[in-house]
Amino acid sequence: MKIKELEKILPGRVYYFPEIDSTSSCLRRKLLEGMVPQGSLVLSDMQTAGRGRKDRFWYSPPGGLYFSLYLQARGEWAWSAFSLVTAGAVIKGLKEHFDLSFCVKWPNDIMLEKKKLAGILCEKYGQDMILGLGLNLWSQPENEVTDAISLKEVLDFAPGRTSLLLSIIRNLLQDYQIFLQEGFSFFHKKLERLSYLKGKAVHISGEKKKGKVLGYTGEGALLLELIDGQKMSFYSGTVRVIEGG
Numbered sequence: 001m002k003i004k005e006l007e008k009i010l011p012g013r014v015y016y017f018p019e020i021d022s023t024s025s026c027l028r029r030k031l032l033e034g035m036v037p038q039g040s041l042v043l044s045d046m047q048t049a050g051r052g053r054k055d056r057f058w059y060s061p062p063g064g065l066y067f068s069l070y071l072q073a074r075g076e077w078a079w080s081a082f083s084l085v086t087a088g089a090v091i092k093g094l095k096e097h098f099d100l101s102f103c104v105k106w107p108n109d110i111m112l113e114k115k116k117l118a119g120i121l122c123e124k125y126g127q128d129m130i131l132g133l134g135l136n137l138w139s140q141p142e143n144e145v146t147d148a149i150s151l152k153e154v155l156d157f158a159p160g161r162t163s164l165l166l167s168i169i170r171n172l173l174q175d176y177q178i179f180l181q182e183g184f185s186f187f188h189k190k191l192e193r194l195s196y197l198k199g200k201a202v203h204i205s206g207e208k209k210k211g212k213v214l215g216y217t218g219e220g221a222l223l224l225e226l227i228d229g230q231k232m233s234f235y236s237g238t239v240r241v242i243e244g245g
Ligand code: BTN
Pocket: 021, 022, 023, 024, 025, 047, 049, 050, 051, 052, 053, 054, 056, 058, 065, 066, 067, 068, 108, 109, 118, 119, 120, 121, 132, 133, 134, 135
């Protein structure tokens, strides 16, 4: 990993560890100690206690891309909007290297061939945000996500990490600036085009609701048409596609 190249494009510091418990936990500890500027990155080759959404364990063997970035968030946006904008930027970075059909499963999964390629974890830090990304490059994670995929499975070769990471970070920084200035509306339609769920019948677990996905609201919430025709938006939850629904 060429840390110097990352330092050139990031406004903050870069902390690299061959192995760590969790890049997001590490970044939080560093923030609590003080003196960590915005735009700082913690990066590792493997995690022993990687964390996913809803306190799930994120299995993080060598061969994945694991990082956490400290970003200004101003606290006024729904978290799902941040996740979606992040996913869109990560896909742009991926597309600079691979001509594959990546899409976004609301709120935080990047999908390839109907399987999960990457997960995003947005966590609050005061008014700001710790943004974590775990992306399967070479290895098939054995976590609770049985339908996981790695890039290597599709490409038949192991993609390099540095140039991909640089592309992802560059797109992330750029899109966040736009997001802070223009809001979610700038990304709304583009993200709907990348949506894995649009038009599908789904079940939202926490809310125990079923319906057809219409797209996103102006705040990045998932917009559903329920069975009785009523429209309803969801700010969080785990979505399951109803096969044949
Ligand atoms: C999910 O899909 O549930 C989100 C997974 C996020 C995993 C990444 S890996 C880097 C960062 N550090 C962590 O402990 N988690 C995130």
